[in-house]
Amino acid sequence: MKKLTPSEKSILERLLYPEPFEVIQEETQLQYGEIRDDLINLMSYHLVEVVDPDKPDAGPSSYCDSDNLGNFTFRITKSGINHLKQRK
Template identity: 50%
Template sequence: MRKLTKSEKTVMERLIFPESFDVIMEETNMQFGELRDDLMNLVNHRFVEVVNFDDGLDSKMAFYDSDNIKDFSFRATKIGLKSLNKTTI
């Protein structure tokens, strides 16, 4: 299993429950590009999933628009939660 970087771990710690991009950015104090890169890496490694948060339901989305990443919400997957117990790079 791939180890998380310090910034990825910071993001993952906020994703126990679904959170919007803006909330994650505010809570982590990360710059837009930095957070975008970390989230895209985490999604690609299946540590995080993109969720649709309409009407209080949070269903997993098969696809998302990485150019408009601010429009989406994210949550950690089972694999992602397990990775939090591993040491960081």
């Protein structure tokens, strides 16, 4: 399994509940581009998914514009939770 960078781990730890991009940026104090790149990596490894903020308990959203990730809400997947547990 992928070894997480410190910034990826920081993002993943904050996504136990659905969080909009702005909140992730506020809480991590990371730059927009760094968060964007980390989220794309985490999504490609199926550790994070995009969700509809109006229906956070529904399944993952089928649409995500990687050029405008600031408009989306994210949450950790079951695989992401398991990955965090293995790394502790």
